[in-house]
Amino acid sequence: MASRKKNPSKARRYSVKEKEEILRYVDSVNSKQGRGGQTAAVKKYGISALTISTWLRGGGASSFKIGKTSSNGAGGVIAKLAAVHAEIQAKEKELASLRSQFEKLKSSI
The missing domain is CATH 1.20.5 (Single alpha-helices involved in coiled-coils or other helix-helix interfaces)
Structure with a gap:
C-alpha cells in the first residue's frame, strides 16, 4: 500500500477581530481609490484573495458585529x-x- 503525503500547509483560521480589521482596510482603500482594496489587503496581510472575496460576499465588515x-x-x-x-x-x-x-x-x- 502506498503511503500518502500529507499536505504540509494547514488552513489558517481568522478571528472575528482579524476579519473585521481586514475588511475595514478593504473598505477604506475602496472608498479612497474607488477600487483595489482587495488586492491591497492581499499584499498587506498576505492572505488569499479568495478568502477575502468569500468574506465580502458574506456581508462585509458589518456582518461580524452582530455579537x-x-x-x-x-x-x-x-x-x-x-x-x-x-x-x-x-x-x-x-x-x-x-x-x-x-x-x-x-x-x-
Missing part, C-alpha cells in the same frame, strides 16, 4: 432578522402611542 453569533450561514441571518424585527415592533409601538396622542390633542381643539 456572539456568526453572520455566516443561516444562523447569523436569522439572528439579524430577529433583531431587525424587534426594532420594527418597538418603533411601531412608539408610533401607535404618538398617533394616539395626536388624535387626543386634535380632538381637544
Whole structure:
C-alpha cells in the first residue's frame, strides 16, 4: 500500500477581530481609490484573495458585529432578522402611542 503525503500547509483560521480589521482596510482603500482594496489587503496581510472575496460576499465588515453569533450561514441571518424585527415592533409601538396622542390633542381643539 502506498503511503500518502500529507499536505504540509494547514488552513489558517481568522478571528472575528482579524476579519473585521481586514475588511475595514478593504473598505477604506475602496472608498479612497474607488477600487483595489482587495488586492491591497492581499499584499498587506498576505492572505488569499479568495478568502477575502468569500468574506465580502458574506456581508462585509458589518456582518461580524452582530455579537456572539456568526453572520455566516443561516444562523447569523436569522439572528439579524430577529433583531431587525424587534426594532420594527418597538418603533411601531412608539408610533401607535404618538398617533394616539395626536388624535387626543386634535380632538381637544
